[in-house]
Amino acid sequence: MAITLNLNGQTHAVEAEPGTPLLWVIRDELKLTGTKFGCGVAACGACTVHLNGDPVRSCQTFIEDLDGAQITTIEGLSADGNSRVSDAVQSAWVELDVVQCGYCQSGQIMSAIGLLSENPKPSGAEIDDYMNGNACRCATYQRIRAAIQRASEIMEA
Template identity: 70%
Template sequence: MNFSITVNGIKKTVEADPETPVLWVLRDNLRLTGTKYGCGVASCGACTVHINGEPTRSCQVPIEDAEGASITTIEGARGRVAQSVQQAWEELSVVQCGYCQSGQIMSAISLLSRNPRPDEADINDYMWGNACRCATYQRIRAAVQRASEILES
């Protein structure tokens, strides 16, 4: 079947089985491989994208449920908040292996879009569920705080 979605601001028509997770449509059909497969059960956050502005685990959303949706992937993350998060990630050398980072960044962008001055508890609560195999959680928290400072300046 054909489904219409807007990905990173561009309207797309994709052919897929209705039950195909958005993750696989992004990676296999559209070749947007920044969004990663982690656990397949929405527990790790590696596949986080924004669907209609909400951070969403794309491994659990069938493409039929995303019909007509606006999807933003790591490749399409733009704007002041996204730039501040990316700058902070670079400044603090957050990435170790990098596998989880697109999901971490997409979650951080969502958090700072909703709460530009989160405290440590806010960051821990919002970022909970984004697993990092390399355990760079301190650097991730510090980068979210740094991105907040960048936004404030």
């Protein structure tokens, strides 16, 4: 099946079977490897991308459902039209040295941007609730929460 995707502000014509997860098109067809495979059942968050501005799990988002959609991966954040939030999140991540192994971090960042886009001043409990379902094998959850709070402060300044 031929489909045209708008990914990171660029149009891509791809060929994929119905039922193909967006994750595999992003990684295998378009060679963008920032979006990670973690579990394949939308339980870990490693494959999170933005679909029309909202975080979704690309391992369970199927290619045939994407006609006309705007998709942003970690590689496309600077061109996502939401640079105030994405820049603040990325700055906070670096400032607080959140990353340990790094495998889950693109999904964590994409989810954090989704949260701060909806709620620029979340409480600790709201952060925990929103980020639930984003697994970190290294257990950097405290640093992730602190970075989201710091990004909120950066956005407010």
